[in-house]
Amino acid sequence: MKFTIQRDLLISSLQNVMKAISPRTVIPILTGIKVEASHNGITLTGSNSDISIESFIPAEEEEKVNVEHIEEGSIVLHAKYFPEIIRKLPEDIVSIEVDSSLKTVIRSGKAEFNLNGQDAEEYPLLPKIQTDDTFEMPVNVLKNMIKQTVFAVSTMETRPILTGVNMRLANNRLHFVATDSHRLASREVEIQDAAVQFENVVVPGKSLHELNKILSDTDELIQISVTNNQILFRTKNINFLSRLLDGNYPETDRLIPTHSKTKIKMKTKELLHTIDRASLLAKDEKNNVVRLSTEGNMIEISSNSPEIGKVVENISAISMEGEELKISFSSKYVMDALRAIEYDEITIDFTGAMRPFIIRPVEDDSILQLILPVRTF
Template sequence: MRFTIQRDKLIASVQDVMKAISSRTVIPILTGMKIEVRQHGVTLTGSDSDISIESYIPAEDEDKVYVENIEDGTIVLQAKYFPEIVRKLPEAQVDIVVDEQFNVKITSGKSEFNLNGQSADEYPHLPQVETENSFEMPIDLLKSMIKQTVFAVSTMETRPILTGVNIKLEDQKLVFTATDSHRLAKREVPVTGTNVSIEQVVVPGKSLNELYKILNDSEETVEISVTNNQILFRTEHLNFLSRLLDGNYPETSRLIPDHSKTTIQIKTTPLLRSIERASLLAKEERNNVVKFTSNDDGVIQISSNSPEIGNVEEEVTADEINGENLKISFSSKYMIDALKAIEYDEVVIEFTGAMRPFIICPVENDSILQLILPVRTY
């Protein structure tokens, strides 16, 4: 096996597949990176058995030559050393030669590394995902959906199904839902040009966080396919495969109140900054609670009290308040997460009482919904 490759291409691909490689895996060979060399190009693979990432470097692309001197072959290299070696090599080209004892010689300019490789025979085969039932969407839209929901997954292993994001595609409408049972985040987008439907799958939050980091905005669309226990995200040079979570995702639609007693329309950033300040004195308590009070004069008071340290009072002027006056307490962290996720300048908050969940949406747009359960303090 042999190939000569452009170092910057190799660095980018190595960086991508490293996101799937963990040094703490129970399968020793998965601490390594698989490199497969064919006449048409080089494929790098990393996996921690939950997530697998394949990155492909074509030998030629639009008349540019990325890989030369190709002799087919496959090898597994220790991922602990290989990425930094590649990054620090002196020249723009790297030559990699592997002999039959899996000795790997990496040469660039006057620098020569000899590494002990491993046979790729022991490297697990990635599950094949049928790509017939697939649909496409813009990468930036997928990233936005991940960002607006994934923060709300549970981090507790007591209900494993809640550590994932529920994904559903029905009637050309794609819906992401995440909840940790104290708050919920939901995002809906229309998907055109497909009749595929996905009844209900739950993708680990960790996988989506890694996917978010790895997807760059230079490639335009991502193709998504699902089988029973895997989901595949495919872009031009990347396959990102994640296992799905087993179990039934709870029915969340009935959590969402369908009427409200108090509706407040308010600018997102001033409200967010006030709540951030109100949470400063309580930063060590896990659920630092702020009080939120609406008055007749259109002013919202936000306050927090930590007896040993002090207290804080904030005022924000609402753009519009309709319905009853309200006193409610909630986790400042949940509110901060929700307001940051919304990405619109102005929000509507709909309350149905101090002990009932409330929802936050952008003004005149219900494709994003954030729901928070209040905390009993009054």
């Protein structure tokens, strides 16, 4: 194997595949990055037991030459050293050459590294995904859906299925749901010409988190293919493969109240900042509980930690309908939900101090955030 490449392209491609590398892997070869040279370009692969990422650097792109002097072949180089070496090389051009004994020479300017490689034959083959069951959507819409739901997955391994985001696709609507059983985040979006349907696809929250970091915020399309136990996200130069979680995702639709007794309309940021301040004194307490109580349009947000002190702040609602209410909740959960809603105004629907309440943007009912209150009053 041999090639000469633009260093900055190699760096950004390495950054992508590094997201899949875990230093704690039990399979030694997965501490390495697979480098494959073909006449079309260079493919890097990183993998752990949950995620595999392939990043491709085309030899030529829009009449620009990225890779030259290619001799086909492949090698596995240690992820602890290879990216760091490339990052610190002195010149913009790097040449990489592997001899028959897996010794890899990396040259740039006057610097010459000899790195011991591993045989690429020993690197596990990524499963081939049938691409018949594919649908596509803009990358930025997918990123938004991830951001608006993934924070609500459970971090406890007691119910592993809740550590993932449930994806459903039916009647041209794609639906993401995440819940840790104290709160639930849900987002729907319309998919055009989706020839597929599925219901019980659960993607690990960590996979979606890493995927979101790799994808740039463009309106280009991303292809998504689902099988029994894998999901593949494919953009022009990246293949992101994740395992799916085993088991049945709980039925969540029936958790969502269909009527409300108190309806408050508020400015998102104003409520967020007020709750943030009120939570400052509740730092040590489990869940950072704060209280909300209504007096007509005046909404009082407060918190009290006898040892430390107390805080009270009144803000005006845009509108308030229904019964007066006193309710306590985890400030963290409500702040997570408010941050996920990228609209200026929200509606909160309460059905009593002990029942879950719902936060939605005023102008968009495709986003829903549900939160269980805390019993204190």
